[in-house]
Amino acid sequence: MTRQMTGAEMVVQALIDQGVDTVFGYPGGAVLPIYDAIFQQNNIKHVLVRHEQGAVHAAEGYARSTGKPGVCLVTSGPGATNAVTGLTDALLDSIPIIVLTGQVPTFMIGSDAFQEADTVGITRPCTKHNWLVKETAALSSVLHEAFHVATSGRPGPVLIDIPKDVQFASGTYNAPQPSTSHYQPTVKGDISSITELVEAMEKAERPLFYTGGGVINSGPAASQLLRELVAATNFPITSTLMGLGAYPASGENWLGMLGMHGLYEANMAMHGCDLMINIGARFDDRITGVISEFSPNSTKAHIDIDPSSINKVIRVDIPIVGDVGHVLEDLMKVWKSRGRKTNSAAVGNWWSQIKAWQTIECLKFTQQGKVIKPQYALSRLEALTKKHDRFITTEVGQHQMWAAQYLGFEDPNRWMTSGGLGTMGYGFPASIGVQMGHPESLVINVAGEASWLMNMQELGTAMQYNLPVKQFILNNERLGMVRQWQELLHGERYSSSWSESLPDFVKLAEAFGAKGILCSDPDDLDEAIMEMLNHDGPVLFDCLVEKHENCFPMIPSGKAHNEMLLGDADTQGAIDAKGSVLV
Amino acid sequence: MSDLNLKKGSSAKSAYNLRPNFSDIVERHTLAVMVENEPGVLARVIGLFAGRGYNIESLTVAEVDHEGKLSRITIVTTGTPQVIEQIKAQLGRIVTVHDVHDLTVEGPSVERELAMFKVAGDGEKRVEALRLADIFRANVVDSTLNSFVFEITGAPEKIDAFADLMRPLGLVEVARTGVAALSRGG
Numbered sequence A: 001m002t003r004q005m006t007g008a009e010m011v012v013q014a015l016i017d018q019g020v021d022t023v024f025g026y027p028g029g030a031v032l033p034i035y036d037a038i039f040q041q042n043n044i045k046h047v048l049v050r051h052e053q054g055a056v057h058a059a060e061g062y063a064r065s066t067g068k069p070g071v072c073l074v075t076s077g078p079g080a081t082n083a084v085t086g087l088t089d090a091l092l093d094s095i096p097i098i099v100l101t102g103q104v105p106t107f108m109i110g111s112d113a114f115q116e117a118d119t120v121g122i123t124r125p126c127t128k129h130n131w132l133v134k135e136t137a138a139l140s141s142v143l144h145e146a147f148h149v150a151t152s153g154r155p156g157p158v159l160i161d162i163p164k165d166v167q168f169a170s171g172t173y174n175a176p177q178p179s180t181s182h183y184q185p186t187v188k189g190d191i192s193s194i195t196e197l198v199e200a201m202e203k204a205e206r207p208l209f210y211t212g213g214g215v216i217n218s219g220p221a222a223s224q225l226l227r228e229l230v231a232a233t234n235f236p237i238t239s240t241l242m243g244l245g246a247y248p249a250s251g252e253n254w255l256g257m258l259g260m261h262g263l264y265e266a267n268m269a270m271h272g273c274d275l276m277i278n279i280g281a282r283f284d285d286r287i288t289g290v291i292s293e294f295s296p297n298s299t300k301a302h303i304d305i306d307p308s309s310i311n312k313v314i315r316v317d318i319p320i321v322g323d324v325g326h327v328l329e330d331l332m333k334v335w336k337s338r339g340r341k342t343n344s345a346a347v348g349n350w351w352s353q354i355k356a357w358q359t360i361e362c363l364k365f366t367q368q369g370k371v372i373k374p375q376y377a378l379s380r381l382e383a384l385t386k387k388h389d390r391f392i393t394t395e396v397g398q399h400q401m402w403a404a405q406y407l408g409f410e411d412p413n414r415w416m417t418s419g420g421l422g423t424m425g426y427g428f429p430a431s432i433g434v435q436m437g438h439p440e441s442l443v444i445n446v447a448g449e450a451s452w453l454m455n456m457q458e459l460g461t462a463m464q465y466n467l468p469v470k471q472f473i474l475n476n477e478r479l480g481m482v483r484q485w486q487e488l489l490h491g492e493r494y495s496s497s498w499s500e501s502l503p504d505f506v507k508l509a510e511a512f513g514a515k516g517i518l519c520s521d522p523d524d525l526d527e528a529i530m531e532m533l534n535h536d537g538p539v540l541f542d543c544l545v546e547k548h549e550n551c552f553p554m555i556p557s558g559k560a561h562n563e564m565l566l567g568d569a570d571t572q573g574a575i576d577a578k579g580s581v582l583v
Numbered sequence B: 001m002s003d004l005n006l007k008k009g010s011s012a013k014s015a016y017n018l019r020p021n022f023s024d025i026v027e028r029h030t031l032a033v034m035v036e037n038e039p040g041v042l043a044r045v046i047g048l049f050a051g052r053g054y055n056i057e058s059l060t061v062a063e064v065d066h067e068g069k070l071s072r073i074t075i076v077t078t079g080t081p082q083v084i085e086q087i088k089a090q091l092g093r094i095v096t097v098h099d100v101h102d103l104t105v106e107g108p109s110v111e112r113e114l115a116m117f118k119v120a121g122d123g124e125k126r127v128e129a130l131r132l133a134d135i136f137r138a139n140v141v142d143s144t145l146n147s148f149v150f151e152i153t154g155a156p157e158k159i160d161a162f163a164d165l166m167r168p169l170g171l172v173e174v175a176r177t178g179v180a181a182l183s184r185g186g
């Protein structure tokens, strides 16, 4: 179907044709024609955020929780530069989003015009791809291609910069066609490599699945296949922060999250395994610890859709480039056709070893006295919301790690956290995006007080659209994670890691017309959480917690998986000069 | 920093660089990268090298297929085998990159570069410059009473050798195009 229309109308039409129902954005001079086109239709809902960073994180939250790409619309210059953090965040976590930016008219580009910025130049390193569209005739095909690029292969953020005269001018609109562009990433894995992995699985004595965000990005079918594979082989499974929920936390073979603040048994299993099967994870430095001592005795297989992930950090023995869902399907077929073999006696012994590690109970804590422990707050939140249709987002810091440790995720797309970039200020707008995608579900942002303040203006958005997002703030009046590192690495010199002059969060909530709840007594906690859950509207929950609690287990910088710190008693001199220079 | 006892070649900044498992031998590779001729494609390629800390020894670019809108970028780079592998994989990830060929490993290839040398001087030196230019099959493309501009084509090593010889004879300026390379055979 081809039709004549303006560039601005093409934008809206392309979004409709691509199945978009929600756009997060903020207007300005250079996108007014598109806002005008949005005004004159009813198919797409526009959510007016309060800052462009919020728009991008909201789109990320929407994308991660729905599996569909998220869309943002912002103006030129400051609108575009405000989107940069969100783009980088989406790039590092491989989240498909499409950001549309207005640009000064083509004839003014390069003249330092009002609100002109070199948007494609600024965002080239923080997008998967970007386009400056200089002719209306090219606009519809670029828009469709942008969706193709954002969602194919390793997903990621893309940006289209649209000068104002291109929005005004008329041209021919082309409806979406299957992409004919050169960009068509491989999804099927090489069968001989898959067979090699199956052979290794048949013989392995101490196998381990190490899974990541790639499983979730691959779609629900990949998580389903993963569950079948784990059940059929009885191999233990751990996951990165990004991959939580692909395998259920209540599953029998679940070891919990691994990595810097991962569980003891998961990290010990990584260190001691003889076959590591990496599925859609990328050997991030938060996972590996010191590389020279990373899982020294294992054969390593790596399934990843991005060839550049292979051998980037860790040299692997069996690389398989392909989409997780496709590869797991073939893997299952090959494994079944060869008689479903595993070395079950040896795997049984491996499990005995793992069970012994589990008796350490590395997440155990005792709630005593009149101060709420953050771990206790999250355990109660977990207990009281477990049965709900629940989505969790987080900010960045200790609370984020505790949320990963103490909340259980039974399904994919239920856990949205800034993993790669570690962006404070992510969680609140992300929760808004999630709630837009799931109006009837319970959406909770587990926050630190400092992170939450970074995008607090979005309370206005939550109120305007009646989004009942719950902001569960673990308020330790500290930049807790920074304070922890200063305690361990910088001689307890707490340089600027206090949250001073904090607002009264209850009054702050009320100033926006939202509900505020303050809780400081462990005995009141359950009731306060229930009050939060029962309130139909946004809630700011100020949970005053222990100020100096540290997050454990912890693999200190420069150490190996088997050198974890389990509690404060282990921290004396734990990090040497070499470790303290690592980020 | 010395007391940190970091491995040679690693930086103190990030754990990524502590890679004792990988070979330390630095190799020189010539890559031919076929790209869509869109505005910004060169910036993407150069930005990749700058952003990830890879070396560029030489880079040439020109459209080679007008109808298909394809340009060929020839990059000479250096790095350990693992870094070279990463460079190729990272280049391959750029959406508008069609193919990446490592001419150094994909069978024999030929490399050529064009250079111009301005040499100023008189008397014996001027005669000697002309004599050497002849041996190297360099052409004189401009001459004044006290200067020549030579044009020379060849493998980069030949051009280096010519530069070494011209330096004592009054070399004032050099312009080099960078390497263009093709694989041999059909």
Ligand SMILES: Cc1ncc(C[n+]2csc(CCOP(=O)(O)OP(=O)(O)O)c2C)c(N)n1
Pocket: A395, A396, A397, A398, A399, A400, A422, A423, A424, A425, A447, A448, A449, A450, A451, A452, A474, A476, A478, A479, A480, A481, A482
């Ligand atoms: C935008 C941004 N700036 C700085 C940091 C560095 N940083 C990491 S955690 C942290 C403290 C977070 O404090 P809070 O949100 O209160 O969480 P807590 O650790 O206390 O739970 C800081 C400053 C970051 N991750 N992101």
Ligand SMILES: [Mg+2]
Pocket: A397, A448, A449, A450, A474, A475, A476, A477, A478, A479, A480
């Ligand atoms: Mg805090």
